[in-house]
Amino acid sequence: MKKLNNSRRNLLIHVVLIMGAAIMILPFVWMLLTSVKTLGESVQVPPKIFPDIFQWGNYPAVMKVLPFASFYVNTILMMAGRVIGSVLFSAMAAYACARLNFPGKNIFFGLVLFQMMIPGQIFIIPQFLIVQKLGLLNTVSALIVPGVVSAFGTFLLRQFFMGLPKDLEEAAKLDGCTIWQTFYKIMLPLSRSGLIALGIFTALFAFKDLMWPLIVNMSIDKMTLSSGLASLQGQFSTNYPQLMAGSLLGIWPMLLIFIIFQKRFISGIATSGGKL
């Protein structure tokens, strides 16, 4: 009796989850289907689900209008710059905050918390002016600048380091390791999962960042996927097959990476997102 109940309950759960999952995935499926239709097919009523002939030509057509190759390169460089900078510098600062004693430590950590509590738009105008003054507008460096250090990363890794046992470090100290060696050879390898979580988090939000790339890089060959897609709308106004083809060109790399590494991704987001 109880077993029967249980399986009925599970069935009900599956029904609800499948309905939810359908709502999440259908827009993507429709995006794919629309992207291979002709303009005429896309506006048929009632909607035509599959095109007569798959119009893969929509993809090269979009790539001819927008420099997707540059978008990919710019996006990857931006993500790499921000990930390397924020993970490396945050790990250093976090180690100092978690394990070392020095005057002014609390003031520094206060600055970190202050940055985290304030909405990011507060910094944008002066950051823009800095980039402008340095003559970096319309460069890849401009994209990296605001993410090169990370208050959030410092906070996250400090929490992470504080949760690790001190035995190994003390042993290393007795063996004559310098502070830097202890950090570099003991702490960093021990906290791999924390560093990866921060890296994934940083990469994902760099990828999704829209306002900053929109502001600093107006010339089309210096745009990221995120801001480049935003300009797509202006180019094709209502040619939805091509708009959808362009959108898919913009999101497939991240979707693919996510689907391959979904466990890492989700656990990374769970550990870092929960501390934001």
Add this chain to the structure above:
Amino acid sequence: MISKNENSVEISMEKNIKVKKKISKSMLNEWKWGYIMILPTFIGLMALNIIPAIQTLILSFEKAGSFGKSTWVGLDNYKKLFQDPAIIQATYNTFKYTILSVPCIVVLSLIVAVLLNQKIKGTSVYRTIFFLPMVAAPAAIAMIWKWLFNSEYGLINYFLAMIGIAGPNWLSDPNVALISVVIVGVWSAVGYNMVLFLAGLQEIPKDYYEAANIDGATPLRQFFSITIPLVSPTMFFVVVTNFIGSFQVFDTIFMLTDPNNPAFKNTQSLVYLFYRSSFVLNDRGYGSAIVMFLLAIIMVITAIQLKCQKKWVNY
């Protein structure tokens, strides 16, 4: 005898001094490394965040003229702000967006998380699917929804017509447009918050549910008496961060509407106005005042939430 004693005292004093010297040396070494290791982040934070925050505050009292020269105008920007109908409307829109979207996000992501926390097959597949919108660029998400919302050829109105409902002009009807933005916002955010809830749910000991089962508590009762109280710290976190995020809504609005849209006024948010004033109209002083106003709102709301948490969050 005496001299021997004096000698030993001297020796011990010398030892003391030596030890002190040694400590201070290792202490100095620790200080040195502390400063070296925080240096990059410290410089970055100062240059990119702390000083800019102060500059934005100062800018909000200035009017940026041509050639990058600004003049002090006192509270003029703020006076203008509180009389600007666009700001009043945007503030109203931002509040409405937040109040509509946050409860939907919290409730839906909690429900999905609870269902995925059951012993069923395929949880990782579901989890992946629900998380998908999170890894898509906001511009792409907005474009696909614009297409779904299309009043003539959109899939949504087609489905509504099938069940006999005449769908609205989702994006250009001033009464509906903001709701459309909320739908996109909720759809995009459920997966992310579900992951956070799932992490919170997994920390609840299974024994509690077993004990409740033995006592004959219904699943619904268990949800309200065990799950909700024990997941309340996570829920508090989700509520606070989503409030802050919703007040900063920009991407979807930027993509879904444009100044030619009849519903434009009814959808633009404070951050959107900030963007327009600062970077399209190049009135940085006014843009700074808008963002300071936003900061004030967010601080007040967050302070209220921190105060209220004692009433419903169990630590």
